Amino acid sequence: MSYKTKEVLRKLVVHGLLCIIVAFCLFPVLWMSIISFKEVGESITGFNALRIQSPTLANYKRLFELIPIWTNLLNSAFTSIVGTVTTLFFCSLAGYAFAKFDFPGRNALFYFVIATMMISPEVGAVPMFVIMRRVGLVNSLWSLIIPRMATAIGIFYLRQYMLDIPDAIIDSARIDGCSEFGIYRRIVVPIAKPALASWASITVIARWNDYFWPLLYLRDSSKYTLMVSVSMLPVSDGLSTPWQVVLAGTTLVIVPSIILYLVMQTYQKSGQVAGAVKG
Amino acid sequence: MYRKSMSLVLLVVVSLVMSVFPVMAQDTYPDGKILIYSTGQPHFRELFYQPSIHRFAPNVDVETVQIETMHAGVQKIAMDNLAGAYKDMPDVIMLDAVGIMNLVDAGLLLDMTDYWTPIADQFVDGAVLDATIDGRVWALPDAVRPQVLFYNAAIFEEYDVDPAMMGTFDGYLEAGRLLKERSNGEVYLSYIDPTTYTWRYWGRRGLMPQANARIWDENGNVVIGEDEGTKLALGFLDQLHSEGLLYRTTMMQPPLYEATDQGKIATFYIGAFWDEFLRRNLTATVGDWRVMGAPVFEEVGTGGAPVSTYFCVVNKGDDTYVDLFLDMWYDFSTNTEERNAWVNEMDRLNGPYSNPVSLEVLSDPFWQEPSSFYGGQSFRKAEADGLFNPSPNMTVTPQDNEADGIISAEIEKYVAGEQTMVQAIANMDKELKLRIGRAEMP
Amino acid sequence: MWETLRKHRHPYLFIAPYLILFLVFQLVPTIATVYYSFTEWNGLRPPRWIGWRNYQLMMNDYMFSNAIQNTFRYWIVGAIGIMGLSLLIAVLLNSKVLRSKQFFKTSTFLPYVCASVAMGLIFRMLFEEHAGLVNEVIVSLGGSRIPWLTTSAYAWIPVVILFIWRLTPWFTMIILSGLLNISDEYYEAATVDGASGWQQFLRITLPLLNNILFFCFITITVDAWRLFNESHILSGPGTSNTSLFELMYTSAFTNFKLGYGSALGVVLIVILLGISLIQFMVRRRTGEI
Structure with missing residues (x-):
């Protein structure tokens, strides 16, 4: 086989495999959005689901009657964005400390942080609620933000990335009289941008999709996040919401997160350029 | 001194007004809202409750919160109780027999016996059967469905x-x-x-x-x-x-x-x-x-x-709106005209409703009307017969x-x-x- | 003491927010949970101390042993599936011959964006016995219908498929960011030496991804043992595919057995700590830390 045919073959395999994977990734989502445009009563089982006879927006209209979409959307956006910004800040600060400082107890503390990754906070949900109440955050969107402003897993991820930052840059900045926080802000953050961006996109989506905690802490529909409102459509006792409407709801939950992700992607792209420069 | 006499004057004026307009004075409630937890789609209920409550107290609103199951509602109240957050509790919650039992056991429901006994004969038999524990009635019926x-x-x-x-x-x-x-x-x-x-x-x-x-x-x-x-x-x-x-x-x-x-x-x-x-x-x-x-x-x-479902008044140490809620509950249960209008609205919106528990409302011809889904048979009547x-x-x-x-x-x-x-x-x-x-x- | 603290005040200050939040929102609730695990408590009456009784009940509880087995299976199958797939996808995405890279990157990431609650509902329909698309495809290929969610033997499969489907993109992205950091020089040198693509993968890519793969494995472990939405929505007969976390949740919040639920939570923590301890011991022995 010549080099050229080998290249062509390689191209074929790579693209072919990825196309199959993409099909599997997209299919359930497409399936969901197709059904959300079908009339109630049209068959949605088996292959019928994919045949759409008379597309309708009625399911979405119904959804807007059922739940306060705009308020819920705003709540979701607020908790996801503020939650992500705060967690990025505190995690990267701590990650930087673990990666680039030598101080007594560093290793012990770091192992401790890793060990705490293993404790699911959900295990202590009941006492957690009591604490939340004490600090007056029940039924407040801040209850979803404050406890997770700094997470072990975020610290771990960012620390791993920051290990690769050359010490020399930091030392020279220190010699130039830059403050410690200034070094973090002007040197560490720009270099760590790709890691920060990928962590941000993951966090923002996880927060958007968060279900357990909002359900526990939030008490009325004007405070609910979109995820909670939509998830209540089918599970609630005595409900008979047709699937088309439920899937319209899930589509409405998923579309903003896709948009959010695409926005993050553009950041990430510029971040990668910056990351490549340092190499 | 000045302040004291002012408040005295005020007191006299208020009591005068109260004696002249007894009805209004009775129904004066502080601004606020009644919070109701319910399964299903309670916001459809708001379409009835909101105008209803404004007839009794124009400055009080009804807010309904949808809970996934009655159990989840009991759990939320239990958590509030645990955290001492009585203010966060709903004023009213829709429950079934198990939920009532759990909350009565914890002393979290108000006893409705004195309210219920004099009006009991206006309602279908056994309406509070599942809400009666040791001879006391702990809840008011919302629906009894066969x-x-x-x-x-x-x-x-x-x-x-x-x-x-x-x-x-x-x-x-x-x-x-x-x-x-x-x-x-x-x-x-x-x-x-x-x-x-x-x-x-x-x-x-x-x-x-x-x-x-x-x-x-x-x-x-x-x-x-x-x-x-x-x-x-x-x-x-x-x-x-x-x-x-x-x-x-x-x-x-x-x-x-x-x-x-x-x-x-x-x-x-x-x-x-x-x-x-x-x-x-x-x-x-x-x-x-x-x-x-x-x-x-x-x-x-x-x-x-x-299967019966009930509205229970939560014992949250604040009974400001209890009477108001009872008025509203009674209105929903027995106001034939308004209830029928609301059901028609539900039919139009494809919203949920069930047969009333009041004998008087049930006897209205409206509740015998034929339903096209059942080929002209009256579902409402069949439900009552069941x-x-x-x-x-x-x-x-x-x-x-x-x-x-x-x-x-x-x-x-x-x-x-x-x-x-x-x-x-x-x-x-x-x-x-x-x-x-x-x-x-x- | 003070002197050291003052001298190193910056790193301590940088870490302090985490430690404070951990103390208030994790350590205190966890300790309280340990206490509650020795009580009988329905959340309405005061808790009553019953010693080890909750743990004894666990030993005789078939639901508990089901849950442990299921979660273990989700963990192992999930870890193998996710690590394998995400490595494959990341390598494909990193391939130099790939065109429209951005499109493939974005679309393969899509599953992670989708909420597990929503996807659970969809998977449930796809795996429905009589009318689900999966069985329809199997039948049209000449197979017979499989009762995915209605028999104990199969009920775990849709759960693990959803778990893998949803989480693979996350790890793909992390592994890809690791691949991007591997300098081309390594590969160029290897190509000159005549190493094949597969050999390059084994000798260069994997070792250099070591730290990242370790991170992935820990994360999958935590995620697998916290699996809840997937099995809760795609529930099979009885506890045939219930996860440990789900059992904890239903015990505490559906059955109001907060004491027993807490005991299950404590077991969950102990298992996770045990697993991570073993991992670290292994890595320390092989000199990787």
């Missing part, structure tokens, strides 16, 4: 089976056999669900009370293993299932609705609430459906057991929620074909004894 039999009349006509034979469970079984035979196995008598709904709708709310079955004896000991009623109830379900008369699919999911619309499923033996589910999800068989009373076991002779000759509900204990989980797990394994019904019942007995031991009888 177990009924929905059937697709077109199927029965096509295969020449007389629906009237389904007056007894023997006849019901026979109808199933005929339909299966004459349709070459195309038509199933009914459904069986692989999840928790089989126990809930076929078992706890259906066959079990009608067969007089018991989980606990009067001392709270587990007796389900040797109980004759349980054997009758679950044995009958086993008979239907083992003869292949039940279509196995999950409740409230599109495949069930589609199979139903294709004429594969002939009947539903289930609570009257199913009406709304059918109306919302079926299109091809509209007009074919009819309703009749649940079949009876000849050995026992009583009809379907009613309450005749009811079987008493199963005894409820605070442990019944957990018991439901344990029992359902065994039923689910039975439906999956992994054990026989006899084994399932034996395992229920064993597991209930291991995990609960003894229930606290009310």
Whole structure:
């Protein structure tokens, strides 16, 4: 086989495999959005689901009657964005400390942080609620933000990335009289941008999709996040919401997160350029 | 000094005003809102409550919060109680018998006996039966809905089976056999669900009370293993299932609705609430459906057991709006004109509603009106008739929620074909004894 | 003491927010949970101390042993599936011959964006026995219908498929960011030496991804043992596919057995700590830390 045919073959395999994977990734989502445009009563089982006879927006209209979409959307956006910004800040600060400082107890503390990754906070949900109440955050969107402003897993991820930052840059900045926080802000953050961006996109989506905690802490529909409102459509006792409407709801939950992700992607792209420069 | 005399003057003025306008003064409430937890889609209720409450107190609003299950509501109140957050509690919550029991046990509900007793005779019999503990009434009825039999009349006509034979469970079984035979196995008598709904709708709310079955004896000991009623109830379900008369699919999911619309499923033996589910999800068989009373076991002779839901006033140490809520509840229950208008609105919006519990409202011709979904039969009247000759509900204990989980797990394994019904019942007995031991009888 | 603290005040200050939040929102609730695990408590009456009784019940509880087995299975199958797939996808995405890279990157990431609650509902329909698309495809290929969610033997499969489907993109992205950091020089040198693509993958890519793969494995472990939404929505008969976390949730919040639920939570923590301890011991022995 010549080099050229080998290249062509390689191209074929790579693209072919990825196309199959993409099909599997997209299919359930497409399936969901197709059904959300079908009339109630049209068959949605088996292959019928994919045949759409008379597309309708009625399911979405119904959804807007059922739940306060705009308020819920705003709540979701607020908790996801503020939650992500705060967690990025505190995690990267701590990650930087673990990666680039030598101080007594560093290793012990770091192992401790890793060990705490293993404790699911959900295990202590009941006492957690009591604490939340004490600090007056029940039924407040801040209850979803404050406890997770700094997470072990975020610290771990960012620390791993920051290990690769050359010490020399930091030392020279220190010699130039830059403050410690200034070094973090002007040197560490720009270099760590790709890691920060990928962590941000993951966090923002996880927060958007968060279900357990909002359900526990939030008490009325004007405070609910979109995820909670939509998830209540089918599970609630005595409900008979047709699937088309439920899937319209899930589509409405998923579309903003896709948009959010695409926005993050553009950041990430510029971040990668910056990351490549340092190499 | 000045201030004191001013307040004195004010007091005199206020008391003068109060004596001149007694009605208004009585109904003066501070600005605020009544918070109601409810399952279903309570915001449809707001369409009634909001204008209703404004008639009594223009400055007070109603806010409803949807909870996933009544249990989740009890859990939220329990958490508030735990955290000492009485202010966060709702003023009112919609509950069933188990929920009432749990909250009464914790002292979190207000006693409604004194309010209820003088008005009791305006309502259907047994309206507060499940809300009565030790002779005290702890909640006000919202709906009492019977177990009924929905059937697709077109199927029965096509295969020449007389629906009237389904007056007894023997006849019901026979109808199933005929339909299966004459349709070459195309038509199933009914459904069986692989999840928790089989126990809930076929078992706890259906066959079990009608067969007089018991989980606990009067001392709270587990007796389900040797109980004759349980054997009758679950044995009958086993008979239907083992003869292949039940279509196995999950409740409230599109495949069930589609199979139903294709004429594969002939009947539903289930609570009257199913009406709304059918109306919302079926299109091809509209007009074919009819309703009749649940079949009876000849050995026992009583009809379907009613499922009741209640509004409970939460004991949160603040009774500012209790009277106002009672006024509103009474208005919703007994104001024929407004109630009927609201039901019409619900019909238009495809919203949920159930029969009223007030005898006076029920006697209005509106509640006998024919329904096109049922080919001209009046569903509302059929629902009211379904309450005749009811079987008493199963005894409820605070442990019944957990018991439901344990029992359902065994039923689910039975439906999956992994054990026989006899084994399932034996395992229920064993597991209930291991995990609960003894229930606290009310 | 003070002197050291003052000298190193910056790193301590940087870590302090985490430690404070951990103390208030994790350590205190966890300790309280340990206490509650020795009580009988329905959340309404005061808790009653019952010693080890909850743990004894666990030993006789078939639901508990089901849950442990299921979760273990989700963990192992999930870890193998996710790590394998995400490595494959990341390598494909990193391939130099790939055109429209951005499109493939974005679309393969899509599953992670989708909420597990919503996807659970969809998977449930796809795996429905009579009318689900999966069975329809199997039948049209000449197979027979599989009762995915209605028999104990199969009920775990849709759960693990959803778990893998949803989480693979996350790890793909992390592994890809690791691949991007591997300098081309390594590969160029290897190509000159005549190493094949597969050999390059084994000798260069994997070792250099070591730290990242370790991170992935820990994360999958935590995620698998916290699996809840997937199995809760795609529930099979009884506890045939219930996860440990789900059992804890239903015990505490559906059955109001907060004591027993807490005990299950404690077991969950102990298992996770045990697993991570073993991982670290292994890595320390092989000199990787």
